[in-house]
Amino acid sequence: MMLPRSQQRPTGAETGSPDVPTAETVSAPPPFHGEGAALRVPTDGTNPNTSMRILVIEDDRDAATWLLRGLKESGHVADLASDGEQGYEMASDASYDVLIVDRMLPKRDGLSVIRSIRADGVTTPVLILSALSDVDERVKGLRAGGDDYLAKPYAFSELLARVEGLARRGTSGAQDTRLKACDLELDLLSRIVTRAGKPIPLQPREFKLLEYLMRHAGHIVTRTMLLENVWDYHFDPQTNVIDVHVSRLRAKIDKGFDDPILQTVRGAGYMIRDH
Amino acid sequence: MTTSVSILKSSTFRLAAIYLAVFALSVGAILAYVFWNTAHLLERQAEETIRAEVLALADQYGQRGLPGVADLINRRVSEETGTLYLLVDAKEQFVVGNLRNMPSPKPEDETFVDFPITIGKGQKKLFHTARAYHVELTNGFRLLVGRDVEEIHTFRKLITNTLIWALGLSLIFGLGGGYLTSRNFLRRVDAITAASRTIMAGDLSQRMPVAGTSDELDRLAQSLNDMLGQIERLMTGMKEVSSNVAHDLKTPLTRMRARAEAALRSGTEAEQRAALTQTLEESERLLDTFNALLSIARAEAGNAREGLVRADVSEILGEVAELYEPLVEEAGGTLSCEATVPLPVRADRQLLAQSFSNLIDNAMKYGTSGVDEKTTIRISGTREGNHAVIRISDSGPGIADADRERVLERFVRLDDSRSKPGNGLGLSLAASVVKLHGGQFRLDDAGPGLMAVIELPLLEEAS
Numbered sequence: 231m232m233l234p235r236s237q238q239r240p241t242g243a244e245t246g247s248p249d250v251p252t253a254e255t256v257s258a259p260p261p262f263h264g265e266g267a268a269l270r271v272p273t274d275g276t277n278p279n280t281s282m283r284i285l286v287i288e289d290d291r292d293a294a295t296w297l298l299r300g301l302k303e304s305g306h307v308a309d310l311a312s313d314g315e316q317g318y319e320m321a322s323d324a325s326y327d328v329l330i331v332d333r334m335l336p337k338r339d340g341l342s343v344i345r346s347i348r349a350d351g352v353t354t355p356v357l358i359l360s361a362l363s364d365v366d367e368r369v370k371g372l373r374a375g376g377d378d379y380l381a382k383p384y385a386f387s388e389l390l391a392r393v394e395g396l397a398r399r400g401t402s403g404a405q406d407t408r409l410k411a412c413d414l415e416l417d418l419l420s421r422i423v424t425r426a427g428k429p430i431p432l433q434p435r436e437f438k439l440l441e442y443l444m445r446h447a448g449h450i451v452t453r454t455m456l457l458e459n460v461w462d463y464h465f466d467p468q469t470n471v472i473d474v475h476v477s478r479l480r481a482k483i484d485k486g487f488d489d490p491i492l493q494t495v496r497g498a499g500y501m502i503r504d505h
Numbered sequence: 506m507t508t509s510v511s512i513l514k515s516s517t518f519r520l521a522a523i524y525l526a527v528f529a530l531s532v533g534a535i536l537a538y539v540f541w542n543t544a545h546l547l548e549r550q551a552e553e554t555i556r557a558e559v560l561a562l563a564d565q566y567g568q569r570g571l572p573g574v575a576d577l578i579n580r581r582v583s584e585e586t587g588t589l590y591l592l593v594d595a596k597e598q599f600v601v602g603n604l605r606n607m608p609s610p611k612p613e614d615e616t617f618v619d620f621p622i623t624i625g626k627g628q629k630k631l632f633h634t635a636r637a638y639h640v641e642l643t644n645g646f647r648l649l650v651g652r653d654v655e656e657i658h659t660f661r662k663l664i665t666n667t668l669i670w671a672l673g674l675s676l677i678f679g680l681g682g683g684y685l686t687s688r689n690f691l692r693r694v695d696a697i698t699a700a701s702r703t704i705m706a707g708d709l710s711q712r713m714p715v716a717g718t719s720d721e722l723d724r725l726a727q728s729l730n731d732m733l734g735q736i737e738r739l740m741t742g743m744k745e746v747s748s749n750v751a752h753d754l755k756t757p758l759t760r761m762r763a764r765a766e767a768a769l770r771s772g773t774e775a776e777q778r779a780a781l782t783q784t785l786e787e788s789e790r791l792l793d794t795f796n797a798l799l800s801i802a803r804a805e806a807g808n809a810r811e812g813l814v815r816a817d818v819s820e821i822l823g824e825v826a827e828l829y830e831p832l833v834e835e836a837g838g839t840l841s842c843e844a845t846v847p848l849p850v851r852a853d854r855q856l857l858a859q860s861f862s863n864l865i866d867n868a869m870k871y872g873t874s875g876v877d878e879k880t881t882i883r884i885s886g887t888r889e890g891n892h893a894v895i896r897i898s899d900s901g902p903g904i905a906d907a908d909r910e911r912v913l914e915r916f917v918r919l920d921d922s923r924s925k926p927g928n929g930l931g932l933s934l935a936a937s938v939v940k941l942h943g944g945q946f947r948l949d950d951a952g953p954g955l956m957a958v959i960e961l962p963l964l965e966e967a968s
Contacts, residue, residue, distance in 0.1 A: 364803055365853075383792065435827060461824070461828060463862075465858070465859040466796060467828075468793070469866055469869065471831075474832045475828075478831055
C-alpha cells in the first residue's frame with residue numbers, strides 16, 4: 231500500500247516559514263479529552279524534536295477542531311482549509327510536511343485536489359480520510375495520488391501514527407538496504423537480522439514485520455497499519471491476531487537483553503526504539 | 506383522441522407505413538409495365554398498320570394515278586378488313602371509300618387525327634372513336650386511312666382503372682391493417698407501461714400482463730415478471746434485515762445512553778472516566794458490527810463480481826492459517842492447514858480471506874466442548890472435479906441439524922454462544938462471500954465438531 235516516492239520532499243527544517251496563509255484560526259475549541267483513559271498516548275514523549283507542519287482539509291467543523299487540537303497537543307503545527315478550493319491553494323506551495331484530506335469536500339472533492347497538486351509536482355505525503363472504507367475506494371484514493379487511506383470513524387492515535395509514519399517516510403531514504411535501530415540491524419539484501427552483532431533467525435513473515443517496524447523506528451505503528459502493510463489485509467479480524475505475532479517477534483529480538491527494543495504503546499500499538 | 510395520435514406515432518405504425526409505401530411503389534411499377542406492354546403497344550401497332558397502308562396507297566397513286574388507287578381502295582373496302590378509307594378531291598368531294606366526310610376541322614398533312622364515327626344502322630347505331638392518318642396527294646386529292654380504335658381505348662381505360670383501384674385498395678388495406686396491428690400492439694405495450702407505473706409507485710406485488718400467446722411481447726413481460734419476483738424477494742429480505750439491524754443496534758445504543766446518563770448524574774470523575782471508557786469500547790463494537798454489515802452488503806451487491814481476479818485459494822488459505830496459527834497455539838489449541846495443490850479461482854482476496862478468518866475465529870470461540878479441552882482446527886483445500894473444496898473444521902460440540910441453516914442468517918446467535926463476544930454476522934458474511942464467488946457454503950458434522958464446507962468453481966487452466 232505504501233508507495234515509495236522518488237522525489238525528495240522539503241524537510242521539516244523549512245516548516246517555520248511565516249508567510250504560509252492560514253485559512254482559519256481555530257478559536258476556543260471544546261475541551262479535548264484525548265481518547266479516554268485507556269488511550270492516553272505518550273505522543274509528546276516519543277520524539278519531541280520532530281514537529282511537523284500539517285494541513286488538514288476537512289469541512290466538518292467539529293471533526294476539524296478535534297483533529298487540529300489533537301495534532302497541536304501532539305506537538306505539531308496544523309492549519310485548516312475548510313473546502314477543496316482553499317485546500318488546493320494552500321497545499322500548492324508545498325510548505326507542509328503532511329496533508330490530511332477528507333474525500334467529500336465542498337467546491338472540490340478531495341481526490342481531485344490530490345490529483346491537481348500531484349500534477350503540479352507537489353510530493354507532500356497525503357493521508358486520505360473517508361467514510362468509504364471499501365478496498366475499491368481505497369485503491370481509488372491511492373491511485374489519485376494519496377499515500378495512505380484511513381476510514382472514518384478512526385481513533386486519533388491511529389491517525390497520528392499514520393501521519394507521523396508518512397512524514398518519516400518522506401524524510402528517510404526509501405532505498406536503504408540496511409535498517410538500524412539502537413543495536414538492532416536488519417539487512418534487506420542478505421535478509422540477516424542481528425542484535426548487538428548476534429544473528430537472530432526469523433521466519434519470512436517475522437522479517438517483514440520487523441522491517442516495517444524498523445522503517446518506522448521511533449514512531450508508533452498501530453495494529454491496523456501492521457495488518458494492512460505486512461499482511462495486506464484491509465478488514466478487521468474479530469480477534470487481535472497481531473499481538474501474538476508481535477510478542478513472538480519480541481521474544482526473538484529482545485530475549486536475553488535488558489532493554490526491550492520492541493515496545494507496546496498501550497491503547498495505540500507498537501514501537502521500535504531508535505535511541 | 507390521444508390514442509389514435511399515439512398509434513400514428515407508434516413504431517409499429519411507422520413500420521407499417523414505410524412497408525406500405527414500398528409496396529405501393531412496387532404495385533405502381535408493375536402496373537405501369539403492364540400498361541406499357543398492352544394498351545400502349547396495341548395503339549402503336551394500329552398506327553403502324555395505318556401508316557403502312559397509307560404509304561402503299563400513295564405509292565399506287567403515284568404509279569397508276571387516280572383510277573389505280575380508287576380501284577385498290579374499292580377492293581380493300583369490299584374485303585371488309587375493318588379499315589376505314591376516304592379519298593376526296595380538291596373540292597372536298599367524295600371520290601371513293603367507306604367514309605362519307607372528312608373530319609372537321611381539316612387535318613394537317615401527314616398527321617394522325619381522332620374523330621367520332623357511327624357504326625351500324627337504326628337501333629344498333631353506335632358511336633365509336635376512330636384514328637386515321639391523313640396525307641395530301643398531288644392535284645389537291647387527299648387520302649384518309651384509319652381504324653376503329655374504340656376497343657383499344659376501352660382496354661386502355663380498363664387498365665388505367667385497374668391501376669388506380671389496385672393502388673387505392675392496397676393503400677386502404679395497408680393503412681387499415683397497419684392501424685389495427687399497431688393498435689393491438691400499442692394496447693399491450695400500454696398495459697405493460699401502466700403495470701410498470703403502478704410498480705414504480707410502490708406496489709411490488711403487481712405483475713405485467715401476459716397474453717398467453719408466448720410471442721416476443723409475452724416473453725418480455727414474462728422475464729420482467731421474473732425480475733420483479735427477484736426484486737420483491739430481495740426487498741422483503743432487506744426489510745427483514747433492516748428491522749434486525751435496527752433491533753440489534755438499539756440494544757447497545759440503549760446501554761450507551763443509559764451509561765452516559767448515569768455518569769452525568771453521579772458526578773465523580775472516576776465514574777465518568779469509567780463510563781467514557783466503556784462508551785468508547787461499546788462504540789468500537791458497534792463500528793465492528795457496521796463494518797461487518799457493510800462487508801456483507803458489498804459481497805451481496807452484484808457489481809462486486811466485476812472486481813474478482815484470478816487468485817489461488819490454497820495461497821489465501823495458507824496466509825490466513827499462518828496469521829491465526831500463533832493465536833491458536835497460544836490458546837493451547839492446534840491449527841493445521843493442508844492446502845498444497847494450486848486452486849485457481851476468480852476471487853476477491855480480501856473478502857475471501859475475511860471469510861476464512863471469520864470461520865477460524867468461530868472455530869476458536871465455539872470449537873471447544875469442555876472448559877479444559879483444547880481446540881483442534883483443521884483446514885484443507887482440495888480439488889474435487891472442477892471445484893475447489895475448502896473445509897474448516899473444529900473439535901467442538903458442532904451445531905444441531907435444525908440450526909445449521911438458521912445460523913447463516915444475520916444476527917442469529919445460538920443460545921450457547923451468547924456469553925461469548927461476537928455480533929452474529931461472521932457466518933452470514935462467509936455465506937454471502939461464497940455466493941458472490943458463485944460457490945456453495947454449508948455446515949456439516951465433522952463428527953465430532955463443526956465443519957464449514959466451501960465449494961468454489963475452479964478456473965479452467967489456460968494451458
